[in-house]
Amino acid sequence: MSRRETLHACYDALLAAHGHRAWWPARTPFEVCVGAVLTQNTSWKGVEKAIENLDAAGALAPRVLRSLDPARVEALIRPAGHFRVKTRRLANLLEYLDAACGFDFDALAARPMDAVRGELLEVKGVGPETADCILCYALGMPSFVVDAYTRRILSRHGLVPEDIDYHELRDYFMDVLDPDTALFNDFHAQLVRVGNLYCKARSPRCDVCPLSFMR
Ligand code: SF4
Known part of the structure; x- marks a missing residue:
């Protein structure tokens, strides 16, 4: 064969x-992005609890999450582990998404995949697995x-x-x-x-x- x-x-x-x-177990492209960072080096169970906390705080909207104090984000995502590092990584990803497309995921998805992949890999804390999860599951790209x-x-x-x-x-x-x-x-x-x-x-x-x- x-x-x-x-x-x-x-x-x-x-x-x-x-x-x-x-897949992916998320309701919006933005939730996929958040989950892709939170699931780094941990099981999905803790991620689910962290996502629930963010949802309850109304922070699964990009501009709301971006406006929160880092200490508040750390507390909300604590169940996902490595919460300080992941708070910084989420902030880096949010900064990129805002600059790249103003959180307009359709606009980002309309761009060439390799270009977006290259930009994601430039974001500190976004490795290839996280980038490919975002491309495939948030943006519907064949990565x-x-x-x-x-x-x-x-x-x-x-x-x-x-x-x-x-x-x-x-x-x-x-x-x-x-x-x-x-x-x-x-x-x-x-x-x-x-x-x-x-x-x-x-x-x-x-x-x-x-x-x-x-x-
Ligand atoms: S358990 Fe792993 S090694 Fe065994 S058949 Fe399945 S994939 Fe293959």
Whole structure:
């Protein structure tokens, strides 16, 4: 099988097993951006609580969040962990979004993806995974998101080396798949599901995993 066929077979098996994952769990593009920063180095559970706090404070609107005192933001996002660093990173991202598009996400989404990606990567605290989450899930652009789960799953099947870096792993998908935002959106979500349910760090549950046919 070619790489493209392997990846499509993998996605088809996951879609059949799980159905569409309907990601990202957010109501607005701005909420995706906030979640993409808050989820760095932490589980989604704490992020959910932080987002709830921001929502209750009316701070899931960009200009409101930007107007808040940093100490107030720190208190609201505390459940997401690393709250001081993440408060600074949110402020950096807000500053960029305001300057780049005045928080008009449709206008940002209308620009060339590589240009926006380059600008996001210039924002202090926005790494490639965060940038690609924003591009794919907030802006609807065909940027494939990869993460530690992706690396573990593919390397366990001998498809990529264990130490492959972020951009090489992203290219593994983007070099052969059509630039299809709906596919990229759901494929990443499916791989996260595999990582959560089956492909555990210490004891993979291959016997019940939908990807066991690839072994
Ligand atoms: S749990 Fe097993 S079959 Fe599933 S992705 Fe991981 S290594 Fe592959």
